[in-house]
Amino acid sequence: MKARYIGWIVGLLIAVALPFVHRDPYHLHIMVLILIWSFAYTSWSIMGRFGLVSLGHGGFMGVGAYVTALLWNHLGITPWIGIPLSMICAGALALVVAYPCFRFRITGHYFVLVTLALSGIVLQVITATRDWTGGSLGYTPNRAPSWFALQFDDKITWYMIALLVWLLGIAIWHWIDRGMGRHAMEAISEDEDAAAAAGVNVTAEKLKITLISALMTALAGALYTQYQMFISPDTVSGIAVSLQMVFAAIVGGLYVALGPTVGAVITIMLAEFLRIFFGTGAVGWDNLIYGLLLVLFIIFLPKGILGSISERFARVVRI
Amino acid sequence: MQAFLDIFDIYLLEAVINGILLGGVLALLALGLNLIFGVIDVTWICYAELVMIGMYAMYFLVQYYGLSYFIAAPLTILLVALLGAALHFFVIAPLLTAPPINQLLATGGVLFLLQSFATVAFGINFRNLGIRLPVLSLGDMNFSYARLLSFGAALFGMVAVYLFMTRTFTGTAIRAIAQDRQIMPLMGVDARRIYLITSAIGGGLAGLAACLLVLQYDVHPFIGLSFGPITFLICVLGGLGNFIGGFVASFLFAEIIALGGLFSDLEWGYVLAFAFFIVMMFIRPAGLLARRR
Numbered sequence: 001m002k003a004r005y006i007g008w009i010v011g012l013l014i015a016v017a018l019p020f021v022h023r024d025p026y027h028l029h030i031m032v033l034i035l036i037w038s039f040a041y042t043s044w045s046i047m048g049r050f051g052l053v054s055l056g057h058g059g060f061m062g063v064g065a066y067v068t069a070l071l072w073n074h075l076g077i078t079p080w081i082g083i084p085l086s087m088i089c090a091g092a093l094a095l096v097v098a099y100p101c102f103r104f105r106i107t108g109h110y111f112v113l114v115t116l117a118l119s120g121i122v123l124q125v126i127t128a129t130r131d132w133t134g135g136s137l138g139y140t141p142n143r144a145p146s147w148f149a150l151q152f153d154d155k156i157t158w159y160m161i162a163l164l165v166w167l168l169g170i171a172i173w174h175w176i177d178r179g180m181g182r183h184a185m186e187a188i189s190e191d192e193d194a195a196a197a198a199g200v201n202v203t204a205e206k207l208k209i210t211l212i213s214a215l216m217t218a219l220a221g222a223l224y225t226q227y228q229m230f231i232s233p234d235t236v237s238g239i240a241v242s243l244q245m246v247f248a249a250i251v252g253g254l255y256v257a258l259g260p261t262v263g264a265v266i267t268i269m270l271a272e273f274l275r276i277f278f279g280t281g282a283v284g285w286d287n288l289i290y291g292l293l294l295v296l297f298i299i300f301l302p303k304g305i306l307g308s309i310s311e312r313f314a315r316v317v318r319i
Numbered sequence: 320m321q322a323f324l325d326i327f328d329i330y331l332l333e334a335v336i337n338g339i340l341l342g343g344v345l346a347l348l349a350l351g352l353n354l355i356f357g358v359i360d361v362t363w364i365c366y367a368e369l370v371m372i373g374m375y376a377m378y379f380l381v382q383y384y385g386l387s388y389f390i391a392a393p394l395t396i397l398l399v400a401l402l403g404a405a406l407h408f409f410v411i412a413p414l415l416t417a418p419p420i421n422q423l424l425a426t427g428g429v430l431f432l433l434q435s436f437a438t439v440a441f442g443i444n445f446r447n448l449g450i451r452l453p454v455l456s457l458g459d460m461n462f463s464y465a466r467l468l469s470f471g472a473a474l475f476g477m478v479a480v481y482l483f484m485t486r487t488f489t490g491t492a493i494r495a496i497a498q499d500r501q502i503m504p505l506m507g508v509d510a511r512r513i514y515l516i517t518s519a520i521g522g523g524l525a526g527l528a529a530c531l532l533v534l535q536y537d538v539h540p541f542i543g544l545s546f547g548p549i550t551f552l553i554c555v556l557g558g559l560g561n562f563i564g565g566f567v568a569s570f571l572f573a574e575i576i577a578l579g580g581l582f583s584d585l586e587w588g589y590v591l592a593f594a595f596f597i598v599m600m601f602i603r604p605a606g607l608l609a610r611r612r
Contacts, residue, residue, distance in 0.1 A: 109555075271451065292432055
């Protein structure tokens with residue numbers, strides 16, 4: 001147990017020290033992206049690991065991104081207030097959709113498709129209100145690099161913020177993993193009736209997990225906006241983004257804390273690798289490979305890369 | 320003022336009729352998806368992408384190889400039917416005993432795969448068939464022949480499937496499997512063969528839809544996203560696997576989109592339809608026509 005804590009501390013120290021040793025802006029940019037997306041994927045996996053497969057997270061991310069940017073551009077509200085507001089919006093949306101879902105026992109296929117409708121709605125609303133959001137052309141927050149606007153030209157600052165938020169995501173994952181809620185949720189995902197009979201408040205437990213996951217996803221969307229300074233409906237909302245989250249979380253491994261992070265590293269590195277080596281001719285290739293990998297992973301390695309490795313490792317240790 | 324109201328009514332009627340015509344194609348798409356769900360208990364998230372591939376097939380057959388539309392159409396239907404069977408054989412069959420969510424996500428992977436395959440192979444340009452059908456003017460209302468033809472062909476396709484399901488031995492076996500998965504193999508029905516046939520029929524219906532949609536819309540790799548979600552919502556609204564429910568839901572949805580589009584932008588029609596769907600899910604979680612428990 002102790003070795004594990006030492007591992008974490010050493011790893012974190014290296015992560016914090018890294019940007020001061022290796023200052024290459026491109027590599028830092030990639031790492032910031034990986035950290036932000038890892039956080040988003042982790043927040044998806046918090047729900048996904050209990051069988052609550054949501055394709056609506058693209059919607060939550062879109063709300064987080066667009067509400068923050070719109071508040072800043074139109075009302076001049078600083079992201080320090082705008083981000084919590086956007087998280088509240090996403091949380092409210094999650095509750096409005098999820099409460100009836102859980103109350104009326106909409107599970108499995110039906111749950112997936114209802115959440116799919118949710119991300120469809122968010123995408124269409126963003127596109128339809130093009131007078132304010134710029135529609136499918138995308139949207140840029142007004143530039144004003146400062147703490148007040150939460151915009152920085154410095155990559156190291158962003159790296160530290162992203163690292164902190166990512167760490168928060170991992171901490172929340174562990175907190176849920178250790179808590180009573182995990183056992184309740186596992187019981188629910190096995191058999192809802194049995195769990196209810198054993199005294200688990202099924203609706204409340206599911207709502208709690210969904211709310212946490214939606215709030216985190218909105219935060220990821222808002223951070224992405226502040227860092228990239230450009231959002232479009234296709235990059236932060238819609239079904240493609242939702243599927244991307246599912247894909248990364250499954251490839252990395254749903255049932256281990258660092259699984260989604262591994263998934264983010266693999267997907268983003270793959271995309272960048274293809275982009276560098278094949279240039280613009282590689283448009284589409286990354287998704288082609290993702291799609292193929294997703295199918296192969298689900299058939300042959302449903303626990304993901306990290307999940308399978310750690311499982312094998314655990315077996316060796318036990319022997 | 321009176322003149323304004325007259326024009327308004329004409330537009331309203333036109334929108335209502337166009338909604339019905341749109342509903343025909345949506346019903347065809349929903350039928351294919353419902354068939355697959357009802358029999359194999361799998362949701363093909365990539366269903367609309369099969370349609371997209373079919374639309375490309377039509378485009379290339381007609382534009383590059385100079386085939387006439389009516390020769391190209393059966394070839395396309397056959398191709399997409401084969402694609403559907405292949406999808407079942409390579410992706411769904413290995414996962415039949417896995418949790419249902421895994422099957423759904425695997426077809427999500429196929430969605431990515433087909434979409435980016437089209438991007439890589441055909442580029443992201445919008446392409447159209449170059450066939451422009453005349454417009455039928457009825458009083459002050461205009462209807463394109465493409466829509467009328469689609470509506471007719473969609474109805475024809477649905478009747479054909481209905482007859483196949485009720486009048487042939489294979490159709491009966493398919494319906495029997497949908498009712499009880501375990502017992503049918505004991506009755507001497509090869510479940511694997513039935514699944515393959517069902518997947519091929521589902522694919523064929525996607526192919527037919529592709530032949531009809533290509534008359535009205537330009538093809539591009541992401542076209543699936545514009546009507547794929549709608550199709551799933553229709554199927555869920557009607558009750559997954561419930562053919563008649565899917566039929567009713569298609570026309571309801573099409574009317575909402577057409578009328579919403581009349582009063583405002585087309586996107587708002589979609590938003591309205593999505594919102595209607597979510598509200599209906601809470602009123603009738605098991606589908607429009609489900610009996611109350």
